[in-house]
Amino acid sequence: MINITxxxxxxxxxxxxxxxxxxxxxxxxxxxxxxxxxxxxxxxxLGATLFERGARQVRLTHFGEVAAERAxxxxxxADELGDLARASRERLVGRLRIGVIPTVAxxxxxxxxxxxxxxxxxxxxxxxxxxxxxxxxxLADGRLDTAIVALPVSETSLxxxxxxxxxxxxxxxxxxxxxxxxxxxxxxxMRLLLLEEGHCFRDQALSFCNLPSGxxxxxxxxxxxxxxxxxxxxxxxxxxxxxxxxxxxxxxxSVAISRFEGPEPKRTVGMVWRKSSPLAGQLSDxxxxxxEAGQNAARDPKPFSSQTNDNLLA
Amino acid sequence: MINITxxxxxxxxxxxxxxxxxxxxxxxxxxxxxxxxxxxxxxxxLGATLFERGARQVRLTHFGEVAAERAxxxxxxADELGDLARASRERLVGRLRIGVIPTVAxxxxxxxxxxxxxxxxxxxxxxxxxxxxxxxxxLADGRLDTAIVALPVSETSLxxxxxxxxxxxxxxxxxxxxxxxxxxxxxxxMRLLLLEEGHCFRDQALSFCNLPSGxxxxxxxxxxxxxxxxxxxxxxxxxxxxxxxxxxxxxxxSVAISRFEGPEPKRTVGMVWRKSSPLAGQLSDxxxxxxEAGQNAARDPKPFSSQTNDNLLA
DNA sequence: TATTGATCATAAGAATATCTTATCAAACGT
DNA sequence: ACGTTTGATAAGATATTCTTATGATCAATA
Numbered sequence: 216m217i218n219i220t221x222x223x224x225x226x227x228x229x230x231x232x233x234x235x236x237x238x239x240x241x242x243x244x245x246x247x248x249x250x251x252x253x254x255x256x257x258x259x260x261l262g263a264t265l266f267e268r269g270a271r272q273v274r275l276t277h278f279g280e281v282a283a284e285r286a287x288x289x290x291x292x293a294d295e296l297g298d299l300a301r302a303s304r305e306r307l308v309g310r311l312r313i314g315v316i317p318t319v320a321x322x323x324x325x326x327x328x329x330x331x332x333x334x335x336x337x338x339x340x341x342x343x344x345x346x347x348x349x350x351x352x353x354l355a356d357g358r359l360d361t362a363i364v365a366l367p368v369s370e371t372s373l374x375x376x377x378x379x380x381x382x383x384x385x386x387x388x389x390x391x392x393x394x395x396x397x398x399x400x401x402x403x404x405m406r407l408l409l410l411e412e413g414h415c416f417r418d419q420a421l422s423f424c425n426l427p428s429g430x431x432x433x434x435x436x437x438x439x440x441x442x443x444x445x446x447x448x449x450x451x452x453x454x455x456x457x458x459x460x461x462x463x464x465x466x467x468x469s470v471a472i473s474r475f476e477g478p479e480p481k482r483t484v485g486m487v488w489r490k491s492s493p494l495a496g497q498l499s500d501x502x503x504x505x506x507e508a509g510q511n512a513a514r515d516p517k518p519f520s521s522q523t524n525d526n527l528l529a
Numbered sequence: 530m531i532n533i534t535x536x537x538x539x540x541x542x543x544x545x546x547x548x549x550x551x552x553x554x555x556x557x558x559x560x561x562x563x564x565x566x567x568x569x570x571x572x573x574x575l576g577a578t579l580f581e582r583g584a585r586q587v588r589l590t591h592f593g594e595v596a597a598e599r600a601x602x603x604x605x606x607a608d609e610l611g612d613l614a615r616a617s618r619e620r621l622v623g624r625l626r627i628g629v630i631p632t633v634a635x636x637x638x639x640x641x642x643x644x645x646x647x648x649x650x651x652x653x654x655x656x657x658x659x660x661x662x663x664x665x666x667x668l669a670d671g672r673l674d675t676a677i678v679a680l681p682v683s684e685t686s687l688x689x690x691x692x693x694x695x696x697x698x699x700x701x702x703x704x705x706x707x708x709x710x711x712x713x714x715x716x717x718x719m720r721l722l723l724l725e726e727g728h729c730f731r732d733q734a735l736s737f738c739n740l741p742s743g744x745x746x747x748x749x750x751x752x753x754x755x756x757x758x759x760x761x762x763x764x765x766x767x768x769x770x771x772x773x774x775x776x777x778x779x780x781x782x783s784v785a786i787s788r789f790e791g792p793e794p795k796r797t798v799g800m801v802w803r804k805s806s807p808l809a810g811q812l813s814d815x816x817x818x819x820x821e822a823g824q825n826a827a828r829d830p831k832p833f834s835s836q837t838n839d840n841l842l843a
Numbered sequence: 844t845a846t847t848g849a850t851c852a853t854a855a856g857a858a859t860a861t862c863t864t865a866t867c868a869a870a871c872g873t
Numbered sequence: 874a875c876g877t878t879t880g881a882t883a884a885g886a887t888a889t890t891c892t893t894a895t896g897a898t899c900a901a902t903a
Contacts, residue, residue: 219535219607219610219611220534220535220536221533221534221535222534222861235879236879236880236881237878237879237880245861245862245863246862246863246864247879247880247881248862248863248864248865248880248881248882248883249861249862249863251880251881251882252861252862252881252882253861255881256860260611261610261611261614262614262615262618263614263615263617263618263807264807267671267803267805267806267807268805268879268880268881269686269803269805269870270869270870270871270878270879270880271870271871271878271879272879273879273880274671276807276808277617277623277624277674278613278614278617278618278623278807281613281617281623282610282613282614285606285609285610285613286610288606289603289606289607289610292599292602292603292606293533293603295599296533296575296596296599296600296603297533297574297575299592299595299596299599300575300576300577300592300596301576301577303577303591303592303595304576304577304592309591309592309595310591357581357588360591372899489581491581491582491583492581493577493578493581493590493592494590536890549850550850550851550852551849551850551851559890559891559892560891560892560893561850561851561852562851562852562853562854562891562892562893562894563890563891563892565851565852565853566852566853566890566891567890569852570890582850582851582852583899584849584850584851584898584899584900585849585850585899585900585901586850587850587851
């Protein structure tokens with residue numbers, strides 16, 4: 216294997232440019248013998264003469280000229296690697312793979328992604344939407360850089376930071392808009408529609424009702440909040456959805472939204488990443504941006520001033 | 530300036546491939562700590578993390594992946610430089626710039642160039658045809674690799690090696706074919722046609738006639754041997770040409786060729802190159818090839834068996 | 844839950860490599 | 874001939890890089 220060094224290439228390039236050992240050495244901020252030796256070593260390593268040393272002038276051999284071109288290419292590539300590193304360390308640049316749970320993604324991402332691409336022009340955001348266990352696995356596997364899930368995750372290898380708290384609201388058919396607010400326990404007696412197994416929000420809803428989060432209770436489990444709301448709108452029962460989903464999911468459905476009183480059910484949405492991730496520093500900043508966007512998203516439409524939302528289907 | 534080393538790039542590439550410090554170190558034939566340190570140094574130099582060290586696995590960061598690609602490019606370029614050097618040192622390859630004097634070039638080159646390109650497939654031969662002083666200057670300036678001229682040149686910085694001796698022959702009009710052979714001195718009394726000032730052959734011819742090689746004697750100086758022969762053929766006088774030119778130049782002219790007797794006039798054609806030229810070793814071999822070709826060229830057509838050659842103009 | 848094994852980081856000293864200063868040798872110009 | 878310029882060489886100092894030994898962390902295991 217050829218064993219030249221980048222240092223030799225730099226010296227060589229300088230000598231090729233100056234055609235004078237003394238001046239090239241000065242340009243490299245080393246002594247002339249140091250340069251002479253490195254050039255000699257490089258010639259030995261290559262097994263070819265790079266310069267023709269005349270008494271009064273130093274001239275590149277033909278091979279030397281070709282080599283100088285190559286050397287410049289190599290040095291430029293090495294410098295580019297440095298530039299690339301600098302760019303990647305100073306700001307969040309390049310690919311960022313975010314995982315988000317399905318009960319958050321559609322409501323949070325539009326705001327966050329817009330904000331992020333505006334703030335970090337070089338950022339290439341990839342979104343993965345699936346349930347928490349898969350996200351955690353992919354995070355651990357290094358297939359994701361960060362994930363937005365309901366806390367706590369309690370993985371010792373993961374850093375977690377809360378983003379915002381999100382209340383659950385009751386969704387009833389428009390007909391029931393004025394019925395009294397059921398208690399958590401009384402929800403058990405009603406026809407409570409839930410997301411299918413695997414979604415953390417299903418477990419959180421069950422937990423609120425003091426129900427075990429076991430296997431499917433009914434065959435009516437839905438695969439999305441949107442479906443749930445449509446089912447409620449069709450009079451199939453009641454459901455809980457996270458507050459942030461309200462503006463989007465109830466826009467085109469005739470349902471009544473009610474906030475709970477007293478011990479309001481809620482969950483904490485947070486961001487997690489590997490403690491060992493080199494992006495850790497930047498992910499904290501990133502979390503701050505998501506936090507702001509999320510709090511705005513939760514407050515913005517203020518759909519809770521009225522307990523009822525009876526838009527009809529388009 | 531970024532100060533990574535090729536060594537680091539090699540180690541880095543190995544670690545990127547193995548994703549395991551121990552095995553990568555083994556592949557590089559160094560100890561694991563040595564690899565760890567070099568990778569760390571490289572990360573410090575770049576100011577960016579290349580690997581995410583997990584307890585059970587080593588993983589490239591996103592930047593690391595990009596860097597690995599670049600590193601491979603750089604390493605490949607460096608290896609190519611080595612290959613290039615090997616190719617250039619083993620045999621005569623690449624550009625070879627040969628200077629040849631005009632009284633040799635047309636007669637010698639066709640044979641030599643064919644022979645050379647056959648023997649050295651990678652050789653790219655450039656020919657420069659001009660008078661000796663210019664050739665020597667260009668040789669000294671490094672604009673030529675070697676030159677074929679009449680010896681001696683007597684430049685201490687130049688190596689010179691004889692190729693062959695070349696007699697001068699007398700060219701007379703066909704009418705004079707049977708006239709007695711003039712002596713060197715009697716040539717002075719005849720109308721001796723010569724090449725223009727600057728050609729060494731002019732001086733050699735004058736020297737044979739014991740004439741000073743000063744400024745133009747006549748306005749009839751020709752710019753090529755071909756013209757000289759045509760002039761002789763037209764009855765304008767007599768001339769001398771080097772033996773090697775006979776087959777070519779008298780093919781289509783009605784002239785008589787006579788060799789001198791006794792102290793036959795001749796010159797030594799040789800090859801010269803800078804003593805400091807890195808091609809010096811190969812140029813000796815090269816000279817040997819030219820020598821053979823030249824001797825064949827001088828013998829081959831054997832036009833001297835008959836003193837007369839009276840082909841007519843086509 | 845303590846233990847073990849695997850894995851990478853760190854430390855200290857040895858081995859190399861690289862640099863500097865001083866000097867030499869060749870070659871050019873005066 | 875003589876001094877100047879220029880690159881090569883020598884010797885010792887400095888810096889880097891390597892090795893061996895050890896530490897720390899984490900996961901799998903008993």
